[in-house]
Amino acid sequence: MLLQITTTAWQATDLGYLLHKNPANVFEKSLPFGTVRVFYPEASDDRCTAALWLDIDPVGLVRRAGDNAFALAQYVNDRPYVASSFLSVAIGQAFSTALAGRCKDRPQRVGERWPLAASLPAVDCDAGEGLIRDLFTPLGYQIAAERLPLDARFPEWGASSLYAVTLAGDQTVQDLLSHLYVLLPVLDNQKHYYVGAEEVEKLLDNGGAWLAAHPKRDIIARRYLRYKRRFIDEALERLSQSSRDEAPVPLAEAGDAQAAEEALERPLRLHDVRLQAVAQALKAGGGHRALDLGCGEGQLLRLLAADPQWTEIVGMDVSPAALAVAERRLHRDSPGGRIRLLQGSLLYLDDRLTGYDAAALVEVIEHVEPDRLDFLARAVFGHARPSRVVVTTPNAEYNPHWPSLPAGKFRHRDHRFEWTRAQFADWAGGISSRFGYAVTLSDLGEPDGDLGAPSQMAVFER
Numbered sequence: 001m002l003l004q005i006t007t008t009a010w011q012a013t014d015l016g017y018l019l020h021k022n023p024a025n026v027f028e029k030s031l032p033f034g035t036v037r038v039f040y041p042e043a044s045d046d047r048c049t050a051a052l053w054l055d056i057d058p059v060g061l062v063r064r065a066g067d068n069a070f071a072l073a074q075y076v077n078d079r080p081y082v083a084s085s086f087l088s089v090a091i092g093q094a095f096s097t098a099l100a101g102r103c104k105d106r107p108q109r110v111g112e113r114w115p116l117a118a119s120l121p122a123v124d125c126d127a128g129e130g131l132i133r134d135l136f137t138p139l140g141y142q143i144a145a146e147r148l149p150l151d152a153r154f155p156e157w158g159a160s161s162l163y164a165v166t167l168a169g170d171q172t173v174q175d176l177l178s179h180l181y182v183l184l185p186v187l188d189n190q191k192h193y194y195v196g197a198e199e200v201e202k203l204l205d206n207g208g209a210w211l212a213a214h215p216k217r218d219i220i221a222r223r224y225l226r227y228k229r230r231f232i233d234e235a236l237e238r239l240s241q242s243s244r245d246e247a248p249v250p251l252a253e254a255g256d257a258q259a260a261e262e263a264l265e266r267p268l269r270l271h272d273v274r275l276q277a278v279a280q281a282l283k284a285g286g287g288h289r290a291l292d293l294g295c296g297e298g299q300l301l302r303l304l305a306a307d308p309q310w311t312e313i314v315g316m317d318v319s320p321a322a323l324a325v326a327e328r329r330l331h332r333d334s335p336g337g338r339i340r341l342l343q344g345s346l347l348y349l350d351d352r353l354t355g356y357d358a359a360a361l362v363e364v365i366e367h368v369e370p371d372r373l374d375f376l377a378r379a380v381f382g383h384a385r386p387s388r389v390v391v392t393t394p395n396a397e398y399n400p401h402w403p404s405l406p407a408g409k410f411r412h413r414d415h416r417f418e419w420t421r422a423q424f425a426d427w428a429g430g431i432s433s434r435f436g437y438a439v440t441l442s443d444l445g446e447p448d449g450d451l452g453a454p455s456q457m458a459v460f461e462r
Contacts, residue, residue, distance in 0.1 A: 001087050002121055003052040004041070005176065009114040012048035016040070017106040018173045019050055020097045029093060033057060033192070036090040054090045082124040082162060085185040085192050092181060099181065099206065101174040101414065107369050108347040111318025116176050117168040122148070125187040126161050134216050135183050140320070141169040175321060178206050186223040195226040200235045210321035212239045213328055270445050270454050271299075277444055278360050278390050279303045281459050285388035287357020291316065293346055293380065294364035298326030301339055305330070316342040316353070347375040353384035361391045363455075366415045373427075381435040381460070389437070389460040391428070392444060394418045398454045421452055428458040437462045 007015050016023045023043035029036050034056040042049045092099060103110050125132055129145045136143055144166040150157040171179075182203065185191055203211070203224050211217055217239055225231040278300060282290055288311045292300045295315030304313050317323050323341050330339050344350055346364070353359075359380065368376055380389065394411055396418035410418050419427070425441055432439040437460035443453030 001054045001056070001081055001083055003054075003083070003087060003091070003180070004049055004119040005052075005173075006047065006049040006117045006119070007114050008047050009112075009116075011045055013043050013045060014106050014109055015048045015050055015114075015173070016043070018098055018103050018109060019095055020103070021050065021094075023048065023050075027094065031090065031093060033086060033089075036094050038094050052087075052090060052094055054087055056086060082122045082188065083120045083184045084124065084188040084190060088181050088184050091177060095177055098173055099177050101172075104369070107372055108345055108375070110174065111172060111345050113170040113172055113320060113343065115168075116171050116173070117166055118176060118180060119166045121164050123163045123165045123184070123187055124161055125163060126189050127187075128161075129163060131219075132163065132165060132187060135186065135214075135220070136167055136179070138215055139169075139175075139179055139210060140171065141167040143167060172318075172320065175210070175319075179210070181206050182211070182220070182224065186220050189223050191226060195228060195231070197231065199225055200231050200238075203235055204238060210324065213321075213325045274362065274392055274444050274455055274457075275300050275303055277442075277457060278362055278392060279307070281390045281457070282358045282360060282388065283307065283309060285358050285461065287387060288312065289356045289358070290314070291353060291356045291359035291384070291386060293353075293359055293361050294318075294367075295326060295341070296322050298330050298341075300360060300362055301326065301330060305339055311338065313339045314342060314353075314356070315339065316344050316346075316350075318343070318345050346379055347372055349379050349383040353380075356384070356386045358388045359384065359386040359390070361389070363392055363394070365391060366393050366410075366412075366417055366419070369416050377431055377435070381431055381437065385435075385462070387462060390457065391460070392455055392457045393424060395424075395443075395452050395454060395456045396420050398448065398451045401448055401451055401454070421456060424456050424458065428460070431460065435462075 005015070005019075009015075013023055019038070021027050021038045021040075023040040027038040034054060037053045037055070039051055039053070040049060041051055097103070101110055123132070129147065132145050133143055146164045147159050148162040148164060149155060150160045167176075167179075203221065207214075207220075211220065214220065218236060221232050221235045221239075225235060282304070288309065290304055290310050290313050292298075292304070292313070292315040295301055295317050296319075298315060301313060301315045304310050315323075315326060317326075320343055323343055327341055330341075342352060344352070346361075347368070361380070365373065365376065380386075394415075397420050399409075399411065399418070421441075428439045428441060431437060439461075440459045442457050442459075444455035444457050445453045447453045
């Protein structure tokens with residue numbers, strides 16, 4: 001089976017960096033059911049195509065099936081040829097780093113929306129073309145779907161349940177892969193392995209914010225979890241909790257890294273303390289136009305919208321999926337259009353961010369590679385130059401307070417670093433001297449002896 005991902009983005013061969021596969025080489029990996037290969041049929045600055053070819057071993061499948069397999073179905077089936085859970089596993093194995101949203105060599109392009117097209121010559125969908133469109137259209141794709149005949153040599157046999165599908169749209173590479181990873185088994189409505197409780201975690205880990213906001217999330221959960229009611233109910237409940245902005249589930253059950261981090265801190269109500277402190281620090285500057293940089297799903301934006309001091313509020317984030325959730329949540333809370341949402345990266349100079357009175361970066365900087373922090377500093381403090389900037393970040397010294405957090409591990413799997421109080425003070429002092437801001441440092445949360453407080457805040461003012 002074959003998947004081709006094509007882009008015409010600027011410097012299109014950067015696709016190789018994001019996928020962690022060199023266009024000059026052929027990647028090959030053995031899987032329990034066959035071999036996956038990644039290669040590039042075309043690679044130029046103007047257009048680049050990455051092809052994932054999955055060669056399934058049908059004899060090996062039969063041997064693993066054992067005596068319980070239906071004898072004829074062992075040999076007469078479409079499993080080696082159609083997009084299915086086999087292809088989903090292959091995507092997870094071949095593109096695991098891209099699925100996690102990591103790229104050391106081109107980190108600034110991870111959150112960039114590229115013009116992407118994913119082509120699948122054979123997708124099995126028993127529910128028809130309507131389901132294909134219902135699943136992918138809300139995610140921002142244009143869809144071309146052609147139903148294939150049972151046998152082109154015998155048209156009288158009629159049409160099959162197979163479709164040649166091309167999905168086209170502006171997406172991050174990570175989002176495209178996560179959409180395919182989750183939704184291909186949903187279309188196929190089968191899985192080649194036992195579906196247990198761990199499938200709930202996989203669904204939530206890889207679905208993330210876009211699944212919580214998807215209008216067909218119930219259908220997705222049912223088909224992905226193979227109609228197992230206990231697992232479906234658990235997944236839908238956790239997705240509903242996310243949609244209602246309710247408290248996250250316990251750490252051991254958290255469905256994604258953000259929920260895990262918030263669950264870790266929940267006994268301290270640290271997330272609420274942090275947002276209230278930031279909102280008060282922004283308000284103290286006396287301005288009327290505010291930015292939330294790295295706004296995520298819009299929790300701080302909702303808090304600012306409740307304060308009539310702010311006549312204009314702008315949230316920006318690199319994740320289209322997070323912005324989609326924020327837009328849905330804010331629509332009912334922001335009459336008069338005071339809130340706008342922007343997609344963009346803080347590593348680039350952006351004229352849309354200039355002229356504002358105040359800006360917040362709440363738990364943002366630790367998600368940036370240390371050697372890229374200077375780009376963020378120049379974009380925010382050197383180019384946008386709000387009158388007041390509030391920055392929060394975890395205090396690494398406090399991490400031993402949580403016995404559930406292993407030594408040497410960060411609170412969030414996407415954190416690139418976590419600073420001590422001294423390290424944060426050094427960075428803040430450097431920003432102050434370079435860009436002409438006065439800075440005040442403070443703790444967030446209840447201090448614990450020599451460990452300090454769980455989080456820390458810097459307020460920059462010029």
